[in-house]
């Protein structure tokens with residue numbers, strides 16, 4: 001492991017990264033709150049400003065993936081669909097197998113210029129998460145309790161609210177509703193059997209209500225469905241902690257652009273369409289596990305410098321006061337305080353290093 005490799009596993013670096021993320025995120029949350037009066041004056045302008053503010057937070061995580069861990073993201077897609085990406089509103093259907101699948105999604109959002117505005121049908125619990133959850137509230141993210149009787153009304157209302165959104169957005173749907181595990185897969189296939197539906201090998205049975213209601217309410221706003229299938233090379237199981245430790249992964253994403261007007265409007269037909277789509281996704285995943293690649297050509301957009309520049313800006317802004325504080329401590333603090341601080345830092349770093357020093 002080289003010098004930079006070793007540096008990336010150091011607890012102090014992780015502490016700095018988390019400090020910058022948390023403090024900058026809270027600053028953004030406060031700014032979003034201060035923007036509230038603008039909603040009453042000029043709603044569309046407030047939404048545009050919120051997209052920029054959200055970008056400052058989300059792109060830090062993208063920078064961590066792209067520049068810190070050096071993770072590569074390859075896109076398999078039809079070159080004729082490529083010019084549409086980032087230029088239209090779309091519903092993105094993604095498999096949910098990995099801890100960092102949302103982050104790879106964000107990377108593609110960033111490269112196509114829709115990171116600040118992109119949305120998701122997320123579980124309600126995430127709305128209470130400091131920084132990200134609070135930021136999503138201002139971004140008009142759609143939350144669900146995964147209890148259809150309660151969601152039926154609130155999800156439709158939230159979807160209708162974003163019909164006139166002023167920026168292009170991608171609306172992410174994890175139709176499986178939860179992350180894949182062998183146990184959930186077994187239960188899900190029992191449901192499939194009971195319903196007389198064909199079994200899936202690599203996916204859970206999709207929940208159809210969220211997709212049907214989204215397609216129904218965003219028709220006229222959204223022009224296409226991006227059927228996206230994600231996998232990682234060499235059977236890697238990537239984690240956020242791995243990314244934080246600078247571990248490099250290689251993601252492959254296969255995207256098919258399907259015009260929304262080819263998706264049936266009527267609910268039972270729309271649900272059947274989604275089940276058929278998951279059958280096809282299963283075939284792509286099987287092909288990936290056999291050959292290590294998805295069908296079609298590779299057209300990967302390059303990473304951009306913006307996430308890195310934004311990250312460096314926040315690092316400079318927030319590290320200066322921290323450094324001043326430490327200098328003050330060393331100048332005015334008692335010998336005991338200084339020694340205790342130094343010992344804690346070294347011990348913390350050492351303990352963390354034992355776990356991550358040899359790589360994952």
Ligand SMILES: CCCCC/C=C\C/C=C\CCCCCCCC(=O)SCCNC(=O)CCNC(=O)[C@H](O)C(C)(C)COP(=O)(O)OP(=O)(O)OC[C@H]1O[C@@H](n2cnc3c(N)ncnc32)[C@H](O)[C@@H]1OP(=O)(O)O
Pocket residue numbers: 092094102104105106108109118119120121122123126144145146147148149151170171172173174175176177178187188191204205206207208209210211228253
């Ligand atoms: C590549 C580019 C990427 C672009 C990225 C763009 C944007 C990124 C932005 C942000 C990224 C952040 C990421 C955040 C991650 C958030 C992740 C989540 O929170 S996932 C969880 C929440 N989301 C969902 O659940 C969505 C899918 N679910 C649905 O659509 C549901 O239908 C629902 C609307 C939530 C309602 O759920 P509920 O369970 O109440 O109703 P259902 O109809 O679904 O269920 C009852 C129905 O299902 C049958 N059943 C029972 N058990 C199962 C089972 N195990 N599997 C499947 N089906 C099951 C049951 O028999 C009922 O059937 P029926 O209706 O026929 O009677």
Ligand SMILES: CCCCCCCCCCCCCCCCCC(=O)OC[C@@H](O)COP(=O)(O)O
Pocket residue numbers: 017018021060061064096102123126132177178179
């Ligand atoms: C610069 C970056 C610094 C990094 C610091 C670390 C900060 C961590 C930020 C976390 C951001 C989290 C984004 C939310 C993504 C959560 C994905 C998720 O939670 O999926 C849930 C589903 O699966 C369903 O779960 P189940 O309840 O079914 O099980």
